[in-house]
Amino acid sequence: MxxxxxxxxxxxxxxxxxxxxxxxxxxxxxxxxxxxxxxxxxxxxxxxxxxxxxxxxxxxxxxxxxxxxxxxxxxxxxxxxxxxxxxxxxxxxxxxxxxxxxxxxxxxxxxxxxxxxxxxxxxxxxxxxxxxxxxxxxxxxxPHLKDFSGHTALHHAVLRGNIATVEKLLEFNADIEAKTEYGLTPLQLAICENDYQMAEFLTSKGANAHSVDDLN
CATH class of the missing domain: 1.25.40.20 (Ankyrin repeat-containing domain)
Incomplete structure (x- = not known):
């Protein structure tokens, strides 16, 4: 001690x-x-x-x-x-x-x-x-600060598939359209991870659904 x-x-x-x-x-x-x-x-x-x-x-x-x-x-x-x-x-x-x-x-x-x-x-x-x-x-x-890969706390919460954490961050005005160094928003990241429940949740919170088209 x-x-x-x-x-x-x-x-x-x-x-x-x-x-x-x-x-x-x-x-x-x-x-x-x-x-x-x-x-x-x-x-x-x-x-x-x-x-x-x-x-x-x-x-x-x-x-x-x-x-x-x-x-x-x-x-x-x-x-x-x-x-x-x-x-x-x-x-x-x-x-x-x-x-x-x-x-x-x-x-x-x-x-x-x-x-x-x-x-x-x-x-x-x-x-x-x-x-x-x-x-x-x-x-x-x-909540807007990014790590050196361009990920905010919201991006990391999406990667973890943790809807409760995502909801709390959004409650404190985390940027739902923030982009990583590769230009991925949280919604696009959820789609890339095949986490459609998270994608649906983000869309319900106002994420730009049309941004998914940019992945194709």
Whole structure:
């Protein structure tokens, strides 16, 4: 846990005033975003193993250690690893909504991009982590940002076939006609993936059905 670092005994433990979204993840329980989810430690995602102690605490959902590290003044809230991933990236990748809200309460950067151009919102969409997506969007994460392949969080949600995530992103005005580096809109991407249920849903939400003709 903390045995590999030394703390200054006189470190201030002054309480920070709670922000309006500090316990937003609990509110998500009421609206169904986190229904039936049980808190448990998850194995690290392949290719997404944390290196720094701050990122490790975020990836395992260790709130106590994370807050102690932040308050020790030995670590910056937006400290990045060698792939430019912050603790918020790891919390979103591993679906720790309570860690996400804690980091946001300490004013972490919400739209920072890693070495693949992924924001925390995009990473949450890649892993179907709807609870994290809800919190990020409520606090102001930009759904229009693209990774270095031109994919927005909406494109990734379509690739995952996750209608609930797509609906939430559209609720926060994600661009339904955004194009990847190959010029594919979310609807065209759904057709390419033979996901006709997703295609029908996007069309019902206003996607340009005529754009499908461009695939032929």
């Amino acid at each position: 903390l045995e590999d670092i030394e703390y200054i005994a006189e470190t201030s433990k002054t309480q920070k005033p709670a922000r309006w979204y500090t316990r937003l993840w609990r509110a998500c329980l009421c609206c169904g975003c986190l229904c039936n989810q049980k808190k448990k430690l998850q194995p690290c995602l392949t290719g997404y193993e944390p290196v720094g102690i701050l990122q490790r605490a975020a990836s395992t959902g260790d709130l106590y250690t994370l807050e102690q590290l932040i308050n020790s003044n030995h670590f910056h809230i937006d400290e990045c690893d060698r792939k430019n991933r912050t603790s918020l990236h790891y919390a979103c990748a591993h679906n720790h909504v309570d860690v996400v809200t804690l980091l946001l309460d300490y004013d972490c950067s919400i739209d920072i991009q890693d070495d693949e151009g992924c924001t925390p919102l995009i990473k949450a969409a890649q892993e179907d982590n709807l609870g994290c997506i809800c919190v990020l969007l409520w606090v102001g994460a930009d």
